[in-house]
Amino acid sequence: MVEPILHIQDLDVSFTFPDGQYKAIDSLSFTVYPNEVVGIVGESGCGKTLTSLAIMGMLPDNASVTNGSIRFRHQRNLVDLSEREWQSIRGRAISMIFQEPMTALNPLYPVGRQISEVLIKHTKQSRKAIKEQTIQLMKQVGLPRAEALYHSYPHQLSGGMRQRIVIAMALIGEPDLIIADEPTTALDVTIQSQILQLFRELKQEKKASMLFISHDWGVLSQVCDRVLVLYAGQLVEAGPISRLVQQPLHPYTKGLIRSIPDRAKRGEPLYTIPGRVPPLKERHRGCPFYDRCRERMEICRTVRPKTVNIKEQMVQCHLYTEEMDVPSS
Amino acid sequence: MEMKNKRSIPFLIGISLVLLMFVIMITSLFYTPYDPNMMQTDARLIKPSLEHPFGTDNFGRDILSRIMQGSQTAFIIGLSSVSVGLFFGFMIGACAGYFGGWIDELCMRFIDALMAFPGILLAIMLITVFEPGMKNTIFALGIMSIPTFARIIRSSFMQTKQFDYVKASKAKGAGSTHVIFQHILPNVMSPILVAATLSFSGTILAEAGLSYLGLGVQPPDPSWGRMLKEAQPYIATAPWYVIITGTMITLMVLGFNLLGDGIRDQQDKKS
Numbered sequence: 001m002v003e004p005i006l007h008i009q010d011l012d013v014s015f016t017f018p019d020g021q022y023k024a025i026d027s028l029s030f031t032v033y034p035n036e037v038v039g040i041v042g043e044s045g046c047g048k049t050l051t052s053l054a055i056m057g058m059l060p061d062n063a064s065v066t067n068g069s070i071r072f073r074h075q076r077n078l079v080d081l082s083e084r085e086w087q088s089i090r091g092r093a094i095s096m097i098f099q100e101p102m103t104a105l106n107p108l109y110p111v112g113r114q115i116s117e118v119l120i121k122h123t124k125q126s127r128k129a130i131k132e133q134t135i136q137l138m139k140q141v142g143l144p145r146a147e148a149l150y151h152s153y154p155h156q157l158s159g160g161m162r163q164r165i166v167i168a169m170a171l172i173g174e175p176d177l178i179i180a181d182e183p184t185t186a187l188d189v190t191i192q193s194q195i196l197q198l199f200r201e202l203k204q205e206k207k208a209s210m211l212f213i214s215h216d217w218g219v220l221s222q223v224c225d226r227v228l229v230l231y232a233g234q235l236v237e238a239g240p241i242s243r244l245v246q247q248p249l250h251p252y253t254k255g256l257i258r259s260i261p262d263r264a265k266r267g268e269p270l271y272t273i274p275g276r277v278p279p280l281k282e283r284h285r286g287c288p289f290y291d292r293c294r295e296r297m298e299i300c301r302t303v304r305p306k307t308v309n310i311k312e313q314m315v316q317c318h319l320y321t322e323e324m325d326v327p328s329s
Numbered sequence: 330m331e332m333k334n335k336r337s338i339p340f341l342i343g344i345s346l347v348l349l350m351f352v353i354m355i356t357s358l359f360y361t362p363y364d365p366n367m368m369q370t371d372a373r374l375i376k377p378s379l380e381h382p383f384g385t386d387n388f389g390r391d392i393l394s395r396i397m398q399g400s401q402t403a404f405i406i407g408l409s410s411v412s413v414g415l416f417f418g419f420m421i422g423a424c425a426g427y428f429g430g431w432i433d434e435l436c437m438r439f440i441d442a443l444m445a446f447p448g449i450l451l452a453i454m455l456i457t458v459f460e461p462g463m464k465n466t467i468f469a470l471g472i473m474s475i476p477t478f479a480r481i482i483r484s485s486f487m488q489t490k491q492f493d494y495v496k497a498s499k500a501k502g503a504g505s506t507h508v509i510f511q512h513i514l515p516n517v518m519s520p521i522l523v524a525a526t527l528s529f530s531g532t533i534l535a536e537a538g539l540s541y542l543g544l545g546v547q548p549p550d551p552s553w554g555r556m557l558k559e560a561q562p563y564i565a566t567a568p569w570y571v572i573i574t575g576t577m578i579t580l581m582v583l584g585f586n587l588l589g590d591g592i593r594d595q596q597d598k599k600s
Contacts, residue, residue: 056500061429084504091502098500104493108515114494118501169497 003074005177005209006032006055011068013047013054013233015280022280024050024063025233026288032177037203037210039224039241041217041256045277047233048213052179055211056096057086073176091118095170097180101162101187104169105154111165112138112150118173134172140205141168142198160191167198171206179211184219192219199223217260221245229253232277232288239313249315251293287318295319340591346584354404357397365390365398366549374567384569386559392570396577399551403533403581406467406546410532411525413471418478419521425479426486427509437483440476448473449535456544466545470535474528481524485517492516523593530585537578553578 013025025047032038040048053059055070057078069077072093081089095118098104105114116134119125125133131150138146141164154162163183170178180199184192200223203210214220220227221241229237229244229252237250248254255273275292287293287300299318308320362382369389377384383392425436443451452469459465489495490513498512539545540554548555553574560570 058496058499087502087504089502090500096497096500098493098497100493104497106494106498106512106516117498117503121502121507166497169501173501 002033004031004033005036005073006211007069007071007074008055009069009071011051011054011070012066013050013059013063014066015063017062017281021066023066023233023283024280025054026283027068028230028233028235029068030228030235030238032209032211034176034209035203035207036226037199037212037224039220039227040211040213040230041215041220041227042230043215043277045232045279046230048215048230049181050233051230052096052181052211052213055177055179056090056094057081057083058090088122091175092122092173093175094177094179095173095175097167097170097178097183099182099185101159101166104166105162107154110151110153111157111162112152115165115169115172118169122173134168137168137172138165141165141171141202142194143168159187160194163187163191163195164198167195167202171202171208174206175208177209177211179213181213182215183212185214185216196222217245217257229256232283234288235314235316236289237313237315237317243311243313247313249310249313249320250289250317251295251319252289255292255294287316337591337595339587340595343584343587343589343591346580347588350400350581350584351404353397354400357394357401361391361394361397363391363394365394365551367391374563374570376567377569383573384567386556386570387563387567392556392573395551395556396553396573399553399556399577400581402463402546402550402552403536406463406470406536407529407533407585409467410470410474410536411528413468414474414478414528414532415521415525417471418475419482421475422479422482423486423509423513426483427490427505427513429487433483436479440479443472444476449538452535452539453542453544456539461544461547463546463550466536466539469539470532473535474532477528478521478524481520482517485520486513489513489516519592519596523589523596526585526589526592530582530589533585534578534582553581 008031009029011025011028012023014021014023028051030038040051042048050059050063054065055078059065065079068079070079072078072089078089105111112131112134115138116130119130119133123130135146135150138149143149143161143164149157149161157165167183184195187195196219203223212220212224224241226239227241227244228235229250231252237244237248237253244253245257248257252273258271259273261270273292278288278291285304286302287296287305290296290300293300297318303318305316305318307314307316308322310320367390369385372385372389373387375381375385381391381393383396386392386395421436421440425433446454452473455469455472456465495508495512498508536545536552537554537557540552541558543555543558545554546552556574557571557578560567560574564571
């Protein structure tokens with residue numbers, strides 16, 4: 001058995017409001033193994049970003065981990081770390097790629113300096129060595145004329161270049177785990193495919209694991225090994241990307257897959273899942289997807305479904321039981 | 330283009346006035362026409378003439394020389410009180426805005442308590458408790474300006490804290506001090522600069538007010554506020570004394586106000 005990089009067990013993250021506490025992430029468990037790219041998919045408000053912030057120890061002020069553990073390389077529960085201990089992990093062991101390359105860079109500093117900030121903070125190398133290493137990495141992420149770009153300011157660069165800078169910023173500390181929060185959403189399609197190409201190359205070269213958050217199945221299928229489907233803060237389905245796309249089990253995953261635009265569906269109205277993600281304060285005890293489910297049963301309203309493993313897939317739905325074979329759809 | 334020119338006129342007037350005052354102040358450091366404290370009993374309340382361009386006061390002292398000397402006091406008081414206010418205001422505002430939660434609550438209630446007193450009343454109270462003089466005036470006026478700075482800095486911090494590059498810096502493993510001074514502060518310099526400039530004029534006006542009441546700068550240090558007080562009894566016989574002193578205070582305050590407004594307009598245009 002390979003030692004996991006990240007192991008999350010029964011994680012609850014709650015928001016505290018004046019009128020009480022509300023669970024935004026509800027008993028989430030999953031594992032990331034070395035050199036594996038795990039995708040997280042779900043609509044807005046399902047807890048994708050909140051999960052990544054919990055792993056970075058950067059939850060908003062009114063949110064906190066109320067139960068469960070986040071273990072990195074079998075070490076202590078990250079939830080118990082002090083702010084100072086977190087600082088030695090962030091950037092070095094776990095790093096993050098932000099969604100918006102326009103805002104993820106400080107407008108007042110040259111980009112090279114912003115990349116090397118991690119090394120200045122975490123290592124005792126000389127400035128010159130750090131600069132060389134930074135330029136080296138800038139070349140690796142496909143930035144031309146890295147020596148000149150080192151001294152450029154963010155406003156002088158295009159969106160694609162900035163995102164490469166942001167990626168370099170996340171890679172420079174040689175982290176074991178990289179969290180990419182929708183790294184291609186803000187880019188136009190041609191740049192998006194270039195950046196995805198870069199991710200695939202990096203996966204080959206750097207032996208880092210990655211948590212890749214997106215709501216674009218096309219993007220996920222290009223880079224991910226496995227995908228987790230989150231709905232209203234709960235893990236409803238997980239499995240290898242190819243299985244999920246070809247044979248989704250959970251009605252929510254089925255809905256997501258159906259609503260992907262496709263050339264074959266040309267002329268037909270685009271399918272959308274009716275309804276919306278239940279707001280934080282309106283989540284009840286049964287299946288979270290009950291209100292919008294096309295295959296709901298009476299039991300779904302009151303009883304939370306158990307997790308069922310069917311071959312490589314894991315699903316949380318009353319339609320399935322442990323003994324069942326994959327239903328033909 | 331036309332809009333731009335229209336808007337920068339107040340700014341130009343402001344910067345000219347401030348520069349003029351600055352030049353007067355610098356000149357007075359090594360040259361005044363007469364000794365500002367030299368009394369000539371035979372030359373009391375002389376009308377402005379070639380010999381005494383601004384005339385003389387009730388002790389026969391040259392008003393021009395005293396105005397020049399007084400500009401030093403105005404600048405020292407303005408600069409020092411703004412520094413004091415900015416220093417404490419920054420610490421309070423930055424902590425409140427950056428950390429939020431109960432720290433924010435605590436800092437802001439303290440600021441509320443300070444704001445409950447009208448500024449000048451607070452300054453008068455502080456000076457009465459301690460004693461009148463340059464140093465205490467500076468502290469009193471500095472404390473008076475803490476709330477303005479703290480509130481502006483707090484709100485700028487809360488705003489800037491939300492930006493991804495601040496989060497990105499945290500995600501790189503940076504500590505609070507690094508984030509505050511390297512990433513947030515340089516990005517909130519402009520509102521701080523505007524507040525400091527506007528507060529400068531407020532402080533000068535408050536000092537003139539305090540000195541007029543006899544609570545500010547004490548003799549022999551010259552102060553425009555005290556000159557105004559000394560000129561008051563002679564308003565009928567020597568009106569130039571009041572007019573000249575009052576005009577100087579007005580120009581100084583106006584200059585800094587226009588400058589502050591001008592900087593703010595320029596920034597509003599940029600964003």
